[in-house]
Amino acid sequence: MTTQPLRIGILGLIHDHVWDHLPQLQHSQNAELVAAFDTNQPLRERVESEYGCPTYASVKELFASHELDGVYIFSSNQEGADLALQALNHGLPVMIEKPMAASLAQAEQMLETARAQELCLMVNWPFAWWPQMQHAVNAALAGELGTLWQVKYRAAHAGPKELGCSDYFCEWLFDPDRNGGGAMMDYCCYGCVLASCLMGAPASILASGGAYRAEPLGVEDNAIIVMNYPDGMATAEGSWSQVGKLTAYATAIYGSQGTYIVEPQKKGRLMLATADQSEGVEVKVQCPVLSLQTATEHFAHCVRTGETPWALCAPETSLEAQRILEAGMQQLHRR
Known part of the structure; x- marks a missing residue:
């Protein structure tokens, strides 16, 4: 090697x-x-x-x-x-x-x-490189929360231009053909891949959304996808019109034995609530090994070793998320 x-x-x-x-x-x-x-x-x-x-x-x-x-x-x-x-x-x-x-x-x-x-x-x-997200996903997959019954993720900001996105970026984000949609494709995708990773393929989905900004962008600027499972559900929310950062990029993972709240960004905390500690306590998260610290280090590791990318970045997981997104966009177009 x-x-x-x-x-x-x-x-x-x-x-x-x-x-x-x-x-x-x-x-x-x-x-x-x-x-x-x-x-x-x-x-x-x-x-x-x-x-x-x-x-x-x-x-x-x-x-x-x-x-x-x-x-x-x-x-x-x-x-x-x-x-x-x-x-x-x-x-x-x-x-x-x-x-x-x-x-x-x-x-x-x-x-x-x-x-x-x-x-x-x-x-x-x-978000795959947030240490607390890695810990939460791996622990949930290992059964440490018991049987999972709900996953929630909300991605939101005031809008791509308001966030400071370049004209090159916005030009295709606001093009339904080049993007595949609007806020649903750009931001609901996170909740879809998280649900796909933790709960697998849903039995059915329900999607809603629309253009709610005062000045429409030509695509949906807010959307939600509800994924239904035999013994649970998941929600993926995306917004391009939210004022402030409250609830933005918040993750919740619910199991039969506990609840995780994953705070956003690399310095966010991981909180765990159980029957004995109902108010929640912070979980101490270790710094990941080098090959899980950034996309560059992980890609180099996978190419060199032949290992498959970790769960959130595996193409099979993203393919399932893409399947959910396409079904959501189809429902949105029929409204």
Whole structure:
């Protein structure tokens, strides 16, 4: 197994999350940025200036110019899936930003191709690297809360532009074809993947949402998906119009023997309530091993060892979330 840093190419710069991952590559001993592709010259110039790497306006030109060990994809949901297929068919492992694709058909084709090529396909979920989220998910899967009967997640902010998202990002977020929807696709996806990871495929779903902002964005700006299970339920909420941060990015996991509340971001707490400690106590969470600290370190580990990505980032989990999202969007369109 090679100890040389993985040579990573970036495909797409129009998803703003890319600017969180480039510093990871810059500081990692296990992966390095080799080249980047995007059709927008200002974004190429920014990467060249800040990271000193060559950039290309053509994926084929990048592939022809560099030997790579893997690619990161930060494009629109629709175009990102196409880029993933190009990379997989070129023999390259892929890390793609959540949710996975703009449609279920695209997601299914990605997983089918990765399996056929025997390549790593990892879907990055930003909350997957919160230590308290990792602890809660692993403990819940191990049965420490008893039988799970409900999972809740709410992702919310005042809106992409209000949050400071770039024009490149907003342009495709507000395009139902390139995004696959609006707030439902962008933000309900988190609750869907969490429920898929912890409770599996739902028996049925119920979705609702609409455009409730004073100035509509052309897509739904608020949505909720209720997932029904034989012995429980889960909810995924997404909002692009919430004032303030109260309840935003809050996670609740309910079991027959206890309840977890997962506070957001890497410094958030993990709280546990039981019959004996009904008010809840903080669970002390250990710092994860290096391979679980960032998406870059985890992808490098999986590519090198052949291990599958951990539960939240496994493509099978994201495929199930994509199936739920597509059913939700179909219900929304019928309203």
